[in-house]
Amino acid sequence: MKIEKEKLLWMYRTMVQIRVFEERIGSEFAAGKIPGFVHLSSGQEANAVGVCANLRIDDYITSNHRGHGHLIAKGLPLDTMTAEIFGKKTGVNKGKAGSQHLTDMAVGCLGAEGIQGTPVPVAVGAALSAKLRGSDQVAVAFIGDGTLNTGRFHEGLNLAAAWKLPFICYCENNTWAESTNIYDVTALTDISQRAMGYGIPGVAVDGNDVFAVYEAVHEAVARAKKGEGPTFIEGRTCRRHGHFEGDGHLYRSQEDKDECLKKDPIPRFRKKLIEMGTMTEAEADQIEREVKEEMEKAVKFAEESPFPEPEEVYTDEFA
Amino acid sequence: MKIEKEKLLWMYRTMVQIRVFEERIGSEFAAGKIPGFVHLSSGQEANAVGVCANLRIDDYITSNHRGHGHLIAKGLPLDTMTAEIFGKKTGVNKGKAGSQHLTDMAVGCLGAEGIQGTPVPVAVGAALSAKLRGSDQVAVAFIGDGTLNTGRFHEGLNLAAAWKLPFICYCENNTWAESTNIYDVTALTDISQRAMGYGIPGVAVDGNDVFAVYEAVHEAVARAKKGEGPTFIEGRTCRRHGHFEGDGHLYRSQEDKDECLKKDPIPRFRKKLIEMGTMTEAEADQIEREVKEEMEKAVKFAEESPFPEPEEVYTDEFA
């Protein structure tokens, strides 16, 4: 599949953005600068980017606790996002959401949900809306493998299938849900098989290969726009960090962790783009420098921003 | 498959019992003698009986709103059941349950549930218990086709599959959930395909043929007892009555209704048993007479029983 140069470069930059963002958030968290919990998506960047490279700004996504990457790929700026995660007034959600509930309709993000499974029916609702309004928008729910066992996944997927909605369920299968391996809590060996219970296509792709992700989603989007209904895509990927920062993921074998480091999607994509002549080593380095600078600014912005005033606790409950 | 004569006769008698019971409950309801709502299972008898003919009294079932047949087949006596449906003190549940929540642990009935889907995880829990206690009991959840779209079905089935529990999900596919056709609210044309999403066998049988049901369940029970895990069985059947008594089922085509009457499992089984020499016409007639008499007595018992005393409203909340 041919992807324009501009888009390829956007994809590369965005993957780097996510990695830089996540690693920096991780170190800021370790330094005690971030309250609460953070779940990082380092290593899973090809999924967020491969999906969102197929979406317009007015397409919809829902996301989960490991959502930073999805939101960056969908267009949320690093600065207000960082400020949000720092709990600052200038955060995209005024510090009320934090890492786990980032939401911005301006870029089509209906919200990151902390209750596993919820992203599915909510995105299905957005897809329904697109269909009823006669628009050609699509909606994507990002979920993890653990979420496949929630009732909401089932009800949402069935509804989307029955109504042939322009919906994609994108499952990042990093094989772990907290400390629990997906293959210990289902009887499936091939997760994408779950789609068969709904009569819709179930596709498995290498979730560390952004091209593979891009192509699968491209097809799913085309299918959605043709009114042929939803697609379930399993992106086989892995988690470089623990479940949340502070989790030593001792439940994983060293081999599992080492394997994951080796599968890093970013050097792989970089190499490919250079081979393809899309960019040079120097250009790639330049992108990385720019992104780091951007993140530096974002952290500075967040640090220098004030916390919200106490009165803010009473606002925004109702429209 | 060879079934002993005694069991065959029990199966025939039980199917007749269910039909006689349901039709009589229907006419008592029409006569204003029964409070609330009743959902009759006339036409679906081969399912309840084909399943329960494979169960011991200490095996477990859960049931749904259309549960009379399941409970009769599991061994609940007609008299205390009728009294229950009449709301009487002598009812199996003192009149507190009514038609929709019949429960009796003495015969392994963990309860008929009014919230669609609930029978699945509850029966899965009983199967878990059987496994943990090292018993060879099995648990069956009776559900309807509409229930396949509930989150509870999904979570229960996945759990049973993951844990390889001695569990059977028996779905009576009468194609209707109230006024909604199952094929309008899923994208499946073959309901038993839903099992594929869990990595367990999905079997479709003619739910109007008690032999077919018996055999499929027989195999599922054997599989369960061998520790191989759950089976999903779809019994393709049909509803002779409306959703509940009083529903004119105008949403069904006349053809659909006529077809259903023609598929009556009872004359079919009767004919077969006579052909097989298991019983004679006269014996069959005798069984029918006996059952009618039994039901007559049950109704008399219910009618003559008192309502519970007002103080009963305050009892039984806690063990």
Add this chain to the structure above:
Amino acid sequence: MEVSEITYLQAIHDAIDEELARDDKVFVFGEDIRQWGAPLGEMKGLFKKYGPNRVLDTPISETAMIGAAIGSAATGLRPVVQIMFAEFLSVCWSDIFNAMCKPRYMSGGKIMFPVTILSYCGAGISAAGEHSGCLDGMEMSIPGLKIVAPSTPYDAKGLIKSAIREDNPVQVFYHKKLILGGLKGEVPEKEYTIPLGKADVKRRGSDVTVVATMLMAHRALAAAEKLKARGIDIEVIDPRSLAPLDKETIFKSLEKTGKLVIMVEEPKAGSSASEIAAVVAEEAFDLLKAPIKRVCAPDTAIPFTPALEKVWMPDEDNLIKAVTEIM
């Protein structure tokens, strides 16, 4: 003003019908709407009139239904979702509590969900333990949710129309016994709405303030006549909205009576009566001359048999007793 007499059922129907006609962003979905017009028939004819893009039948998937409402509301539509029996709300409780009612706040105002949920509630028809409940008090524990519970055709129509126009999630309860009992009442022929959060004094009186909702409002009015014969004059206030609650109307009445009985069709613990009592005991204590009585159901499930269901449900006698005790 031209008025006509219509049933509670018709009022519900007309409210939805008029809002569907008025605003093409409004659509309605749920189980068994297309053919049945919903189980009790309040949506009869709507599918025929508005077609499959405005009136949709769903599978038995309450969590997906609320999800669909949330997602479509956030993206420009105004969904009206029928979650049949009030108990079924518990099936999608997280979806209502977490996914629908929190993000407005959590997002710092970056999203809004104009969703209306319609549900049947109430006992008295032997629908047994899972199809007879009122969950008003339980839902009052959910921040971000508005709750209305109309007792008359007039209130039903006016409140449902307001609910559909509201930019926040609103739960509408209607009582099965008022539908099946064929309750009638006068309704203006001209369009009208009733603001959420405005109580209605259904009967003026000076001795005791009785706050009662839905079926209980009718029982309170009936009890009022009997109490009058005994020389006790009760004021009957129907809050109509439980959230927001019109405290002022209750406090104003208490200035006159100093005595409060709250009558609702829920188990007492954690009921809407408890919340109303707590508000009064906190904010209008000085007006009180007697204990606040709650006339509620026992803290049990709801029994099937009419012999017990009747005892379970609060009735005129329970109210008369409570009122008399504080006279």
Add this chain to the structure above:
Amino acid sequence: MEVSEITYLQAIHDAIDEELARDDKVFVFGEDIRQWGAPLGEMKGLFKKYGPNRVLDTPISETAMIGAAIGSAATGLRPVVQIMFAEFLSVCWSDIFNAMCKPRYMSGGKIMFPVTILSYCGAGISAAGEHSGCLDGMEMSIPGLKIVAPSTPYDAKGLIKSAIREDNPVQVFYHKKLILGGLKGEVPEKEYTIPLGKADVKRRGSDVTVVATMLMAHRALAAAEKLKARGIDIEVIDPRSLAPLDKETIFKSLEKTGKLVIMVEEPKAGSSASEIAAVVAEEAFDLLKAPIKRVCAPDTAIPFTPALEKVWMPDEDNLIKAVTEIM
């Protein structure tokens, strides 16, 4: 009596451990117990000690987990099920409300469910809007459910052991901030249990009765010292069980003080404070000399940022203000 000082976390652990050892019908299951010993570590070592038939890891399937608890409890076992964060209870609300808490009654006593549900609750660690709530009041609307909310290691251990031995469904809440804060307290080395439904007077006082649970009980005790400096002597009652509620202990205190403040970490509407206030306003009105104050959180979702979360949570100052207002 020999005592030792242990943490709140250890107390939870020991209670479960001892009951697993004592009764082989007891088993525990939930998400991430095997490897993590549950997310906050209160079940560390149990898998190793009791093996895969007594300690089970589940998929993310809360409705199936409650179903599994119901089905196994009805058939001879005594399940202890971990539904992690209190908000996740809303995911299986119907299963708790309908399937677990009704059938005992509906069946006329033909079935029983000795189930213990364990959940974390409480804010103060910036866990944001879906991992910070206390659902006590919401659960108090469920007939048939007992609810305990211990504030000390002693209470936690004694109540959890009783909960596991109880033949009815019991919800146990423990507060994340008490776990993560490493709260310590004395616990007898000899086995003991605390009966459900028995409050504990955590501090004697004569001016105002303060009822407070979990983290709020600690804040009330801290406020008590500050109030003492101002010459106000509060009595702090920790109900420990919210259902059944030990009304007598509260009423007895009110005989002395005549004044009541209830402090709980929930949005005010529909909170456990509302229910307690309503009970007092109904049954002990004559003892009251002042309005019943509820010191609660605002009726909103819970904000993430510590700057706002701190304001959202009821604190000593809020309590001191409320107490002072009714002096």
